[in-house]
Amino acid sequence: MNRYHRAIFSGAGAFIAISMLCFASDLQSQWLFIMAPFGASAVLVFGVPASPLAQPRNVIFGHLLTAFIGLLFVQFIGVSPMSLGCATALAVSGMLVTETTHPPAGANPLLIMMTGQTWSFLFTPVLVGAISIVVIGKVMQQINARIERKPLS
Structure with missing residues (x-):
């Protein structure tokens, strides 16, 4: 797959994931499934x-760890x-020590603290998303692996 096909395919994946999370948030008004990071x-x-x-380990646990830290600060420190x-x-230090570094998760404490989130934020949007x-x-x-294995006719 050349870089243009890869770019389109990657964009399609991002479109599907982000749109699905936004659509789920719209359907279920009591839960939020999307966040900027x-x-x-x-x-x-x-x-x-x-x-x-x-x-996967970095994406999931990086987001969980940093969100947990942000929530601790909101609830107990201010x-x-x-x-x-x-x-x-x-x-940052926590992700490095636990080997779960995922740079987008570094924004979680700021987002959570600046918007005053509660513990439910850890489940949704963080974990579910x-x-x-x-x-x-x-x-x-x-899908990409299957496409690359099939000869074009």
């Missing part, structure tokens, strides 16, 4: 799926310039 996750998962930063910086620093992106990414990789 997922746009950056889509770049990695669909654009460079072989990257260590795009692996939001200030210093706490925003501290939470982000802990998120990250798993959805990973699953769609794996499906797209399988």
